Amino acid sequence: MEIKKDILWRVYLCVIGMGLFAIAILAKVFVIQNVQGAKWRSLADSMQTQYITLDADRGTIYSEEGRMLSTSIPYFDIRVDFAADGLRENNGKIFSENVDSLAIALNKLFQDRSIKSYKNILEKGYRNKSRYFLLKRDITFEQYQQIREFPMFRLGKNKGGMITETKNKRINPFQLLANRTIGLYRDNAQNVGLERTYNQELSGVTGKRLMRRIAGGTFVPMDGFDIEPENGKDVVTTIDVNMQDIAESALMKMMVENECEHGTCILMEVKTGKIKAIANLGRQPDGSYWEDFNYALQVGEPGSTFKLATMISLLEDHYVTPQDHVDLNYGRWQIGRRTVYDSEPHHLTDVTVKHAFERSSNVAMAKLVYQYYKADPNKFVDHLKKLKLDEITGIDLVGEGHPIIKTTASKTWSATSLPWMAFGYEVGQSPLQTCMLYNAVANNGKMMRPYLVNAVMEYGKTVKYYEPQVMLDSICSRTTLRQLQDMLVGVVNNGTGKTLASPYYAIAGKTGTALVANGKRGYADKIYQSSFAGYFPAENPQFTCVVVIKNKAHAKKFYGASVAGPVFKEVADKLFAIAVDKHQPMQGNEQIDTLLAVKSGQGSDWTYIMNTLQLPWQGMLSRKNWVNADIEDHRFSFQPMALQHGYVPNVKGMGLKDALFLLENAGLKVQVKGSGKVVNQSLAGGTAIADNKTIVIELS
Template identity: 25%
Template sequence: MGSPSHPSRSKRRRLAAVVKSLRQMPIPQAKSTYRRLLIVWAILVGGAFLLMLNLVRLQVVQAPDLLKQARSQQTSYLRPFIPRRPIVDHNGNMLAIDHPVYTLYAHPNAFKLPKPTVAEKLAPILGRSVADLTRKFDSAESGIRLEYSLAENAAERIRDLQLDGLDLNQQQQRLYPQQNLTADVVGYVDVDQVGQAGVEYSHKNLLERSVKAVRLSRTGMGTVMPDQVPGGFLHLDDLHLQLTIDSRVQRSAQSALQQQVKKFAAKRGVVLVMDVQDGSLRALVGDPSYDPNEYYKAKVERFKNWALTDLYEPGSTFKPLNVAIALEAGAIKPDQVFNDEGEIYIDSWPIQNFDYSYAGARGPVSVSEILQKSSNVGMVHIVQQMKPDVYYRWLQRIGLGQNTGSDLPFEIGGQLKDHNSFVQSPVDVATSAFGQGFSLTAIQLLQMHGILASGGKLLIPHVVQGLYDSNGQPYWQPYQSSPKQIFSPNTAQTVLGMMELVVSKGTGKGAQIPGYRIGGKTGTAQKASSGGGYQATAKITSFVGIFPIESPRYVVVAVIDEPKGEDAFGSTVAAPIVKSVIETLITIDKIPPSQPVTMPTPTPSP
């Protein structure tokens, strides 16, 4: 056998045969064939060039973008839904917690049973009629939402039915076990789990657990590869947000408040309790309130905590503070005597005592008696012992015109006239002496009386105690700055002694508790009118209680807006509320009596 022909020789023979055939062709036919060959060659060369250009475009120019697209198709980022941290009260009682609920969808086009049969099986679980559910099934072929927040036990019963065409989607929902008890403090979250009021709003950074998105690898079909899921990426901490609020005190305050609001047909009311050891709030309750579990049923104005947002003129409850200012400024002496005329005129404006129409002029009265009898005229004489500029600076120093700096949201500052307007108006100075002509909030009044109860220190009211783990160990606690000293301890104790006489002998007798030394001050103030002046019939009644006087621990403030009736005063409306709350505090904290209770000697039986 001969050896195979060399490839290059074979090609040359074929090319020679083509050339020979072209030479043998007629000239026109040869030229035409030659042009066709050139065109084919040009197309092949051009195509190869374009392919090369496209390869450069894909491999060089568009390489980064293509790589990014490929990674986006092959991986996905998952940020799992993580429940908010629970909120508990001072004793660990649950105030807010996330729990799973389910949304139930129906897809009638996937039912294998007749619609009435499906409706009949679901009706007892959903608490709805068969006819109602059947109508729902007829409204669309798919995607009908039957229930939004089914409990887990109801969802489990629906699963057990094993019905085709039903879809249960799980989500988290915030639950408030105490309902309206702590709504003014805790607040609520909306359908998107976003805090809208109270601590849920102001401390969302502590309640929302921080979870980073996790990158997961996918197969070509788009499913997640199990071996690519990082371990522990759904780890949850066991921290909870603990408040200073005591649900037992809160419930007592709520009960007493609701009783008085109903009895006097009042517009609304609020009660606050502060521990003067550190400014922590043991209770803050308003009435009417709302159930945060069903916040969407409440009127919008209910979401506003008016103890922090609504201004009012405090009236006589401010008088002890004015006495403390005058004592600290050296303008008066504790045993000084003033003449109470019952009625005086300041720049042609009459100022009277509340009982002038039947009590008339009292004549010489001590500073203590001025507080006991709640004398407006006596207070004007006390404040007149100071220069208006000095008095104004003291009002600013105790915090008037500012907010308290509490950790609850939406607090506003009080209102006080500017310096020049105030000092140049004798009437403004005179009306401020008995708590009118300026305004503050209930929590600001609480803070100011806390100055007297704490030995002269300005405390910051707060409700957040900190983040704690399941063992009760603190993880984070808020920084508490050192309180500012406003009055000397001697001045504070002197005024507290006068406030004790208000309860034992004066207008605050409604707050007396046998065996306990309690200080207090009543307040019944006209409500300012939006058009200027005061409303003829509307008033705000209030009472501030401090106890025990020998070693103050608590300040309790009750404010009732627009109580009705001839007997609606701070002494009759607000003082009984404070008394009830103090009795609860005595029981909870096991506070011993200040002095032995004198019991009547029993009469021997004949």
């Protein structure tokens, strides 16, 4: 009996325990469903659905004349929903009827798989009922247009199962041209250039798309739950593609020829400060060149182009005039334990300040600045600060280097800092700052801030316009300005830049040759920085151009006039021909050049030329005759050509085309020697033509 009670007690205890456990479970279920239900349902939904970001179409960067410099090109991923209702109904009739022709079309378009291989992967996706099957990745818009018309796919998403995902890739259509200035846009990477500066305007506003998880952990888009992105705005730059091409080509030619390390060429519009071209080339490990860094913004010792700022100080303080004299000491002057040398050896002593500037004498600049500012060096420094040489230009590019202008309070100031600063050492300037200063002289003293963007546009309408900004109304007095302009013209006509002079227009500018330190090796490797800064045409300045090139060690050419100068000259010559406002014509009577080479020919051709160009002529000329043409008394002279049937025509003085026409029409077989116009014929004009006659004509 006791045993039975003991067993029953244990059974009751277990039943009670199980009952309490069941009650606890039911209570927990109630709490989860009614108290925490919203929380867990939300968590379940988040595990099955999620939002992904839809990138906005990035805006386009245009040149000033409307050419695309950087734009986004759409690329497409093609996926297939093999569980689409249309593909599964009627035992997959649509799929079975189209799979062969679809495989053939895919093979023909992409040519990367066999027809059998394409059919196999399509059938495999169909058997597995893949809802988000990746068929092709990164196809072009042209390929997308074709594939959407393929068998099965042309039936639409629900019947054909085709799913398209669009994404954009950023490209620079002109590739090398201004590549560093335009910049580079990459996802999850550091951007540069205008792509970085105007990223907010170009980016637009991202959208969202709701995606649902399906079997296999793949997410597919849910229709009707997209938040469309807002496309980015367009940026219109000041860059002119033709001018950029001219600058880039001229710089590249010299870089390759002299195996230079890196270089830059900046072209600025004088009146506005617009940057029309900015080329930057650096030597790559394989010896090629690419726009790898914006050297126009890199700060370094400018060398002799800085002497313009030195002359502004001396002239403004009335310490010297261009006609005053200075002793060049044969190009060598010792101060303390250091010696100043002129870059090019000479035997000059007593010369004018103007001539010293034209010769780019370091000795002259150092002696004059030391003589007049040694008692108060900061007075000279204050002039440099007034010229904004201690400030960045503020151009709309990230990464502009900060200039270095020492004062007596600087830790590195020494007894020789002042004279060395006078000729461009112990100071730091970027090529762009140099360009800004020379542009101010070209612009009659008004200093303009350089800039690269004209406007921001949205759907073809301007939403923000950038106007030229004046930094200084006048950098110096009118008298000083005229003296500076005359001295800069003198550099090209009589000084270190005389190899750059043009017979068609005047150039104003300054050469520069600076020895560059090479790390711990110092100046032992003889690495020079060659530069030329100037503007053209000097009588009516429209463009300022600065070229700065760092040469390799022990380069065969390193002077500014022989390395940077030819780049400037090529840019100036080409722009003078195509972009400079029409200059005043030379005075004089209209005359025909007696050295012109003219050819005899059809009267109709010559009549058209004379009437179109309004040229003076004399003699007998009509649209129906053939004429001998010549130049007499500064006028075109025409005499009719006698042509008789059965006789050899006289074709001397004609071009090959006209000569062949007459001779072959006369029944002659013609052999040709040389090129140009006919100077001799084996059968004289007027000779009777026999059967099967051959004539040899010589051209020169």
